[in-house]
Amino acid sequence: xxxxxxxxxxGIVGKANVGKSTLFSAMTLAPVEIGNYPFTxxxxxxxxxxxxxxCVCRELNVKDNPKNSKCIDGNRFIPIELIDCPGIIRxxxxxxxxxxxxxxxxxxxxxxIVVADAAGATDSDGNPVEPGTGEPxxxxxxxxxxxxxxxxDILYMDWPRICRIVExxxxxxxxxxWKKLSGLGISIESIREVATELGLNHHRPSQWTIEKLxxxxxxxxxxxxxxxxxxxxxxxxxxxxxxxxxxNAGYNVIPTSGExxxxxxxASEKGFINYLPGDREFKVLDESKLTNAQKKALEKIYExxxxxxxxxxxxELVNTAYFNLLQYIPVYPVEDPEKLxxxxxxxxxxxxxxxxxxxxxxLAYKIHTDLGRTFLYAIDAKKKIRVGExxxxxxxxxxxxxxxxxEA
Ligand SMILES: Nc1nc2c(ncn2[C@@H]2O[C@H](COP(=O)(O)OP(=O)(O)OP(=O)(O)O)[C@@H](O)[C@H]2O)c(=O)[nH]1
Ligand SMILES: [Mg+2]
Numbered sequence: 001x002x003x004x005x006x007x008x009x010x011g012i013v014g015k016a017n018v019g020k021s022t023l024f025s026a027m028t029l030a031p032v033e034i035g036n037y038p039f040t041x042x043x044x045x046x047x048x049x050x051x052x053x054x055c056v057c058r059e060l061n062v063k064d065n066p067k068n069s070k071c072i073d074g075n076r077f078i079p080i081e082l083i084d085c086p087g088i089i090r091x092x093x094x095x096x097x098x099x100x101x102x103x104x105x106x107x108x109x110x111x112x113i114v115v116a117d118a119a120g121a122t123d124s125d126g127n128p129v130e131p132g133t134g135e136p137x138x139x140x141x142x143x144x145x146x147x148x149x150x151x152x153d154i155l156y157m158d159w160p161r162i163c164r165i166v167e168x169x170x171x172x173x174x175x176x177x178w179k180k181l182s183g184l185g186i187s188i189e190s191i192r193e194v195a196t197e198l199g200l201n202h203h204r205p206s207q208w209t210i211e212k213l214x215x216x217x218x219x220x221x222x223x224x225x226x227x228x229x230x231x232x233x234x235x236x237x238x239x240x241x242x243x244x245x246x247x248n249a250g251y252n253v254i255p256t257s258g259e260x261x262x263x264x265x266x267a268s269e270k271g272f273i274n275y276l277p278g279d280r281e282f283k284v285l286d287e288s289k290l291t292n293a294q295k296k297a298l299e300k301i302y303e304x305x306x307x308x309x310x311x312x313x314x315x316e317l318v319n320t321a322y323f324n325l326l327q328y329i330p331v332y333p334v335e336d337p338e339k340l341x342x343x344x345x346x347x348x349x350x351x352x353x354x355x356x357x358x359x360x361x362x363l364a365y366k367i368h369t370d371l372g373r374t375f376l377y378a379i380d381a382k383k384k385i386r387v388g389e390x391x392x393x394x395x396x397x398x399x400x401x402x403x404x405x406x407e408a
Contacts (some may be wrong), residue, residue, distance in 0.1 A: 005068050005350075006352070006353075006366050007080075007081055008080040008081065008110055008322070008353060009080065009081045009082075009083065009106070009108050009109040009110060010049070010080050010081070010082050010083070010109055010110070010111045010112070010113060010318060010321065010322075011082075011083045011085060011105075011106030011109035011111075011112045011113070012024055012082065012083065012084045012085060012112075012113045012115060013085045013088060013103075013106070013112055013113070013114055013115070013143055013147075014085075014087065014088065014113075014114055014115035014116065014139065014143060014230075015087055015088060015089060015115075015116070015117070015122070015124070015126055015139045015142050015143065016038030016039055016086075016087025016088070016089055016097060016122075016125065016126025017036065017037060017038045017039075017040070017087060017117075017122045017126035017127070017128070018087075018115045018116060018117040018122060018126070018139060018232055018233075019115055019117065019232045019233060019258045019259065020041070020084050020085065020087070020115045021033065021034050021040065021041050021045065021084050022034050022258040022259050022262055023084075023113075023115060023230060023232065023256065023258035023261075023314065023317075024045055024047065024082060024084035025258075025262055026258050026259075026261035026262035026265055026312075026314055027047070027049040027082055027261075027277075027314060027318070028047030028048055028049050028082055029047075029265055029266075029269065030045065030047040032045045032084065036128055037126075037127075037128070038087055038089070038097070038122075038125060038126030038127060039086060039087055039097060039098055039126070040087075041084060041085070041086045041087065042086055042098060043086065043102065044083050044084060044085050044086070044102050044105045044106075045083070045084040046081060046082070046083050046084075047081075047082050047084075048079050048080070048081060048082065049079070049080055049082045049318060050069075050070070050077035050078055050079055050080070050277070050318075051077070051078040051080060051318055051319055051322055051323070051330075051353075052075055052076070052077055052078075052276075052277060052278045052315055052319060053075070053076050053078065053319075053330055053351075053396075054074065054075065054076070055071050055074050055075060055076035055348070056076075056332060056348065056382075056396050056398060057071060057074060057076075057347075057348055058074035059396070060340075060382070062340065062347055062348070063347065064346075064347045064348040064349075065341075065345075065346040065347050065348070065349060066346075066348065066349060066350075066351075067342070067346055067349035067350055068349065068350040068351065069350065069351045071348075072276060073276070075276060075278075076330070076351055078330060078351050078353065080318065080322070083105055083106050083109065085102050085103070085105070085106065086098045086102055087126055088100065088142060088143050088146050088147075089124065089125050089126060089142065090124060090125075090142050090145070090146070092146045093146055093149035093150055093153060097125075100146060100147075100149075100150045103147065103150055107183045107184050107185070108183065108185060109225070110185065110225075110322075110326060111225070111226060111227075111228065111318075111321040111322060111325065111326055112225050112226070112227045112228070113227070113228055113229075113230050113317055113318075113321065114139075114140050114143050114144075114227045114228070114229050114230070115139075115229075115230045115232050115258075116136040116137075116139035116140050116229055116230065116231055116232060116242070116246060117134055117136055117139055117232060117233055117242070118136050118231035118232055118233055118234060118238075118239040118242030118243050118246065118255065119131045119132070119134075119232075119233040119234075119236035119238040119239040119242060120132045120133055120134035120135065120136060120238055120241075120242055121133075121134060121233065121236065121238070122134045122139075124138060124142065131236055131238040132238040132241070136231065136242040136243075136245055136246050137245050137246060137249045140227075140229055140246070140249070140251060144218070144222070144227075145218075147221055148214060148217050148218035148221060149214070149217075151181070151184075151217035151218075151220065151221050152210070152213050152214045152216075152217040152218075154180060154181065155177065155180055155181070155213060155217065156210065156213060158180055159205070159213075162176045162177070162180070162205055163205045163206040166202075166203065166205050167203070167204065167205070167206060172202075173195070173202045173203070173205055174188050174191050174192045174195070174202070175188065177191050177195075178191055184224070184225075185224065185225075186220060186224045187224070190220060190223055190224055191220065194216055194219045194220045194223065195216060197219070198212065198215055198216055198219070200212060200216065226252075226321070226325040226326065227251070227252070228252050228253075228254060228317060228320055228321040228325060229246055229251040229252060229253045229254070230254055230256045230258075230313070230317055231243045231246050231253050231254065231255045231256065232256050232257065232258055233257065233258075233259070234255045234256060234257045234304075234305060234308075234309050234313070235257045235259060235260055235300075235301070235304040235305050236304075237304075239255070243255045252320065252324075252325060254313045254316050254317050254320055255309055255313050256312060256313035256314055256316075256317060257301075257304075257305045257309075257312050257313065257314075258312075258314060260301045260304075260305045260312045261277070261312040261314040263297055263298075263301060264282055264301065264312065265277065267282075267294070267298065268282075271285065272284065272285060272286070272289060272290060272294070273285060273298070277314065277315040278311070278314075278315030278316070278319070279311070280306070280310055280311045281306065282298075282301075282302075282306075284298065322353065326355070327355060327356040328353040328354065328355060328356070329353070329354060329355075329356050329358075329393065329394065329395045329396075330351045330352070330353060330395065330396060331351070331352055331354055331363060331393050331394075331396070331397045331398075331399055332348050332350065332351055332352075332396070332397070332398045332399070333350055333352060333363060333367055333398075333399050333400070333401065334348065334349070334381055334398055334399070334400050335400060336400070337379040337381035337384065337398075337400035338381075340381055340398055348398070352366055352367070354366065354393055357392055358392070358393050359389060359390065359391060359392060359393065360375070360377075360378035360387060360389070360391055360393065360399060360401060361375045361389060363378075363393060363399060363401070364378075364401045364403070367401070370403075370405060371401055371403050371405070374403035374404040374405040375401060375402075375403050375404075376402050376403055376404055377389075377402050378391065378399050378400065378401050378402065379399070379400040379402065380397060380398070380399065381398040381399065381400050382397070382398050
């Protein structure tokens with residue numbers, strides 16, 4: 001049976017020149033263009049990054065053979081696709097800068113990282129300025145507003161047709177809006193809820209003003225695409241105030257230094273240091289192999305990032321987005337509940353991400369539609385007990401699905 005691995009997508013968006021590509025490069029090790037001027041990136045970059053969790057192999061003291069993920073020293077790394085977008089400036093929906101067309105590429109993203117320049121080293125158009133002068137909260141607001149305009153425009157362009165259909169009773173408004181926003185992963189229930197919340201008439205869309213349509217789009221997108229703010233450039237002293245301001249504005253904020261993470265990841269790849277993404281320290285392996293400049297760069301990272309902030313924050317970004325905001329949990333499906341393996345004998349081969357509250361059948365569907373359709377029951381392989389349809393999967397569960405197809 002062919003397995004399909006569901007793909008999770010995370011988008012990196014933000015004002016021009018705040019460090020998106022540096023962050024992307026740190027998270028994927030992909031070489032991309034980085035420059036201290038706006039619009040260095042002109043089309044989205046795609047790569048793979050990983051969520052990090054403690055692997056159950058440690059808890060059970062078994063040796064695993066990961067297939068869809070990686071296990072390093074008892075840490076399981078679960079892949080997600082990362083997309084680095086070009087910069088956004090105010091008025092982008094009207095074509096300023098590089099416009100917003102590229103947002104089509106992140107329609108499927110379940111989480112968005114909005115990067116802000118916490119050090120305030122860029123103006124609202126992304127030009128370099130004296131650190132501390134730029135407004136990090138504005139960096140996030142610009143993105144929120146432009147994305148809301150983008151959604152508004154998708155709907156507004158087709159508004160006369162939508163009005164005709166609904167007001168001549170050829171279709172329901174919620175459904176027409178949902179079709180129009182298809183691919184954005186927005187549920188029809190949310191559309192209904194937000195329209196009701198705003199007191200908008202479901203039968204007379206021609207009475208909706210463009211301002212109301214904007215409010216509708218803005219609330220809808222916030223509800224469906226949760227954002228995590230990377231308060232970036234924390235290695236600069238001006239960032240402390242910026243981080244506070246972002247937190248006070250009520251955002252989910254993770255202080256980050258993409259640049260520090262990028263240097264550490266590269267140094268670790270080259271074998272100079274011992275460092276895994278998310279570690280709260282790094283160790284130089286052989287000082288004699290480092291040039292003076294490299295030594296200085298590492299010392300600076302320790303002094304400006306690890307000492308004051310504890311880590312580069314980069315791993316926390318995706319971990320917090322998926323495990324706290326989206327409330328995903330990792331579960332390990334296995335075929336053999338005794339050996340904890342797949343049919344080739346690989347122990348704990350896969351980790352799947354499911355929403356908190358998911359049941360075993362949903363996991364079965366994620367693995368294969370046939371497995372979902374023919375699902376009978378599941379086995380909790382840690383406890384060696386049978387669990388039924390109503391069981392709610394828990395963090396780190398090892399689950400074996402028993403299906404009619406398998407029994408036959
Ligand atoms: N001090 C500091 N500078 C950083 C950090 N991350 C990025 N930079 C610098 O910020 C500038 C912009 O970096 P990019 O990664 O190209 O920024 P971007 O947001 O992708 O820019 P556009 O693609 O033009 O929108 C470069 O000079 C980087 O070296 C960081 O964590 N700390
Ligand atoms: Mg860029």
